Amino acid sequence: MDGEDQRWMRRALEEARRGVGRTSPNPAVGAVIVKNGTELGAGWHRGAGLPHAEREAMAAVRERHGAEALRGADVYVSLEPCSTHGRTPPCTMGLIEAGVARVIYAAEDPNPSHAGRADRLLEEAGIQVVRNVLAEEARRLIRPFAKVQSSGLPWVILKTAMSLDGRITRPPGEGMWLSGPESRAEVQRIRAEVDAVMTSGETVRRDLPRLDLRDPELAVGRQQPWRVVLTRNPDLLPADAPLFTDTHRARTLVETRDHPEEVLRSLVKERGVSAVLVECGGKLAAVLLEAGLVDEWVGFLAPLLGGGPVPALAGSGLPEGLRLKDPLFQRFGQDIMLRAEIERAE
Amino acid sequence: MDGEDQRWMRRALEEARRGVGRTSPNPAVGAVIVKNGTELGAGWHRGAGLPHAEREAMAAVRERHGAEALRGADVYVSLEPCSTHGRTPPCTMGLIEAGVARVIYAAEDPNPSHAGRADRLLEEAGIQVVRNVLAEEARRLIRPFAKVQSSGLPWVILKTAMSLDGRITRPPGEGMWLSGPESRAEVQRIRAEVDAVMTSGETVRRDLPRLDLRDPELAVGRQQPWRVVLTRNPDLLPADAPLFTDTHRARTLVETRDHPEEVLRSLVKERGVSAVLVECGGKLAAVLLEAGLVDEWVGFLAPLLGGGPVPALAGSGLPEGLRLKDPLFQRFGQDIMLRAEIERAE
Numbered sequence: 121m122d123g124e125d126q127r128w129m130r131r132a133l134e135e136a137r138r139g140v141g142r143t144s145p146n147p148a149v150g151a152v153i154v155k156n157g158t159e160l161g162a163g164w165h166r167g168a169g170l171p172h173a174e175r176e177a178m179a180a181v182r183e184r185h186g187a188e189a190l191r192g193a194d195v196y197v198s199l200e201p202c203s204t205h206g207r208t209p210p211c212t213m214g215l216i217e218a219g220v221a222r223v224i225y226a227a228e229d230p231n232p233s234h235a236g237r238a239d240r241l242l243e244e245a246g247i248q249v250v251r252n253v254l255a256e257e258a259r260r261l262i263r264p265f266a267k268v269q270s271s272g273l274p275w276v277i278l279k280t281a282m283s284l285d286g287r288i289t290r291p292p293g294e295g296m297w298l299s300g301p302e303s304r305a306e307v308q309r310i311r312a313e314v315d316a317v318m319t320s321g322e323t324v325r326r327d328l329p330r331l332d333l334r335d336p337e338l339a340v341g342r343q344q345p346w347r348v349v350l351t352r353n354p355d356l357l358p359a360d361a362p363l364f365t366d367t368h369r370a371r372t373l374v375e376t377r378d379h380p381e382e383v384l385r386s387l388v389k390e391r392g393v394s395a396v397l398v399e400c401g402g403k404l405a406a407v408l409l410e411a412g413l414v415d416e417w418v419g420f421l422a423p424l425l426g427g428g429p430v431p432a433l434a435g436s437g438l439p440e441g442l443r444l445k446d447p448l449f450q451r452f453g454q455d456i457m458l459r460a461e462i463e464r465a466e
Numbered sequence: 467m468d469g470e471d472q473r474w475m476r477r478a479l480e481e482a483r484r485g486v487g488r489t490s491p492n493p494a495v496g497a498v499i500v501k502n503g504t505e506l507g508a509g510w511h512r513g514a515g516l517p518h519a520e521r522e523a524m525a526a527v528r529e530r531h532g533a534e535a536l537r538g539a540d541v542y543v544s545l546e547p548c549s550t551h552g553r554t555p556p557c558t559m560g561l562i563e564a565g566v567a568r569v570i571y572a573a574e575d576p577n578p579s580h581a582g583r584a585d586r587l588l589e590e591a592g593i594q595v596v597r598n599v600l601a602e603e604a605r606r607l608i609r610p611f612a613k614v615q616s617s618g619l620p621w622v623i624l625k626t627a628m629s630l631d632g633r634i635t636r637p638p639g640e641g642m643w644l645s646g647p648e649s650r651a652e653v654q655r656i657r658a659e660v661d662a663v664m665t666s667g668e669t670v671r672r673d674l675p676r677l678d679l680r681d682p683e684l685a686v687g688r689q690q691p692w693r694v695v696l697t698r699n700p701d702l703l704p705a706d707a708p709l710f711t712d713t714h715r716a717r718t719l720v721e722t723r724d725h726p727e728e729v730l731r732s733l734v735k736e737r738g739v740s741a742v743l744v745e746c747g748g749k750l751a752a753v754l755l756e757a758g759l760v761d762e763w764v765g766f767l768a769p770l771l772g773g774g775p776v777p778a779l780a781g782s783g784l785p786e787g788l789r790l791k792d793p794l795f796q797r798f799g800q801d802i803m804l805r806a807e808i809e810r811a812e
Contacts, residue, residue: 426785438773
């Protein structure tokens with residue numbers, strides 16, 4: 121029945137994905153409830169303070185098929201059900217009360233003191249537990265949550281658009297865009313995954329970026345990301361830049377560049393941020409990489425040799441090369457996107 | 467019958483490919499002879515002074531099926547048959563004498579004063595001619611020949627192995643190789659496509675490269691490529707570098723860096739070179755690109771952020787960005803190879 125479990129877990133992950141970028145500080149989780157090979161209902165966690173995915177799925181089943189339908193059902197959930205009282209009663213209790221037969225989950229609770237606790241509670245109640253089904257895929261979805269849990273820091277994605285020789289500007293007089301419209305649409309989708317977009321004062325001055333969600337399909341049901349400007353000198357920021365004048369200017373924060381780690385930490389604590397996208401020039405990029413603050417890199421390589429004078433990472437290279445784990449390559453128009461986690465020295 | 471023609475032309479291109487890197491100053495050409503839907507024989511041009519592909523294919527048919535078998539046959543050839551007396555009598559004559567029914571070819575003769583001439587000669591003899599079948603693919607195979615014909619310059623491929631931020635060295639103490647063994651094996655295959663490998667004195671001093679064909683499968687039946695060192699000061703080259711001491715040291719040339727175009731021109735004239743692979747550092751790469759001497763770029767991108775201080779193209783970027791045409795992306799181990807023609811302003 122392994123194939124069957126994976127098939128339904130894929131459905132649960134599909135549900136979970138709907139929540140990515142909406143649930144911070146909570147993780148994106150999805151659940152599907154199945155009986156006799158039929159999906160009775162599904163649900164996903166829609167945001168902090170709202171019901172967990174298992175609760176959403178159970179409610180959907182009750183509404184459609186009545187409460188009795190849950191008895192003896194299989195519950196697929198992308199993350200280990202919670203076992204502690206948070207803002208909502210623990211889902212393990214709900215599952216036990218509903219009388220389900222099996223709980224199949226993908227990723228363990230990333231909090232080591234909670235991990236595996238659901239198993240014991242559920243098994244004591246006579247519910248069969250299967251774990252680690254498509255765990256790797258599920259863990260990818262909750263990386264921001266897990267990072268915050270383990271370090272108090274957000275998951276940081278560094279985006280770089282560049283020519284093939286590693287330049288992030290074009291030669292003078294050739295226009296501003298290196299990457300094509302298909303790549304820029306993908307950047308919009310990545311912005312929708314995060315809670316904050318970070319940039320440098322230099323980039324604000326040079327490019328006057330908006331750093332917001334403009335695609336209405338992405339913006340619906342999502343807050344605009346925080347826009348965080350790291351700068352040494354706030355007085356030098358142009359007051360008429362879109363970040364300070366557009367309709368969501370209240371979501372713009374100006375912070376000092378001197379202690380980026382502290383800024384990231386306070387975004388977690390004070391704004392509930394779990395994931396940050398950095399869109400900046402080569403100087404801040406090099407600073408964040410060297411400080412070990414970047415978790416993932418997304419590069420858009422334009423089919424162009426010979427950009428302008430600005431290198432993707434400023435200075436004379438990093439003191440240590442950072443390896444990328446199993447890079448994903450994908451074509452966007454004429455550009456290629458490379459996306460990968462940065463390998464951490466263990 | 468279009469599908470059928472393309473199918474057999476694909477076979478002819480397959481034959482042509484066997485000659486790539488072996489035929490300079492001639493182009494790589496392949497031919498297949500077909501009757502009643504059956505391949506009677508095939509052939510490819512094996513090198514200057516040896517029979518052309520059509521002659522090879524006709525000889526194969528005669529040997530296997532007798533001379534009469536050619537009568538009424540279809541001849542697929544990747545390049546327009548020659549119509550002038552060169553080192554061998556023109557193939558159009560041979561085809562007419564053999565009494566074939568149809569000649570189907572892919573690319574026109576790149577010499578504008580010859581192009582289409584075979585059509586007239588063959589049609590006057592009552593032979594049906596079909597042209598431009600898979601012409602684009604065939605033209606790719608004869609790009610070096612066509613470049614020499616049109617300009618007196620060889621087809622120049624610039625190879626760059628680099629980190630994702632466009633650095634061609636690794637940070638101090640991290641070893642010499644940026645790209646992995648799979649990429650380096652592909653570089654061997656590219657060396658087998660060309661007649662000469664060009665590098666800079668700086669690269670010779672720093673890396674002591676061999677720039678030869680080491681894979682026995684590739685080296686068999688091929689001459690080692692010329693190795694051309696461009697340098698301002700020949701006296702600074704290490705006399706004990708492999709290029710000057712190995713078994714094919716007679717294939718090493720040292721030339722001045724001041725006039726790279728003249729060096730390329732004389733490689734064509736004096737050594738019969740049609741294709742050159744450049745493997746060098748960022749300075750010479752930028753010089754050749756700026757001078758408009760590079761036709762194709764092959765980049766091996768290693769999954770590494772933060773290389774050493776040396777950028778892929780030295781200085782502060784090119785004065786003009788060069789667009790790449792329809793880049794081909796291919797994975798080699800953990801690296802990605804990007805290969806593309808450089809777009810010329812028309």
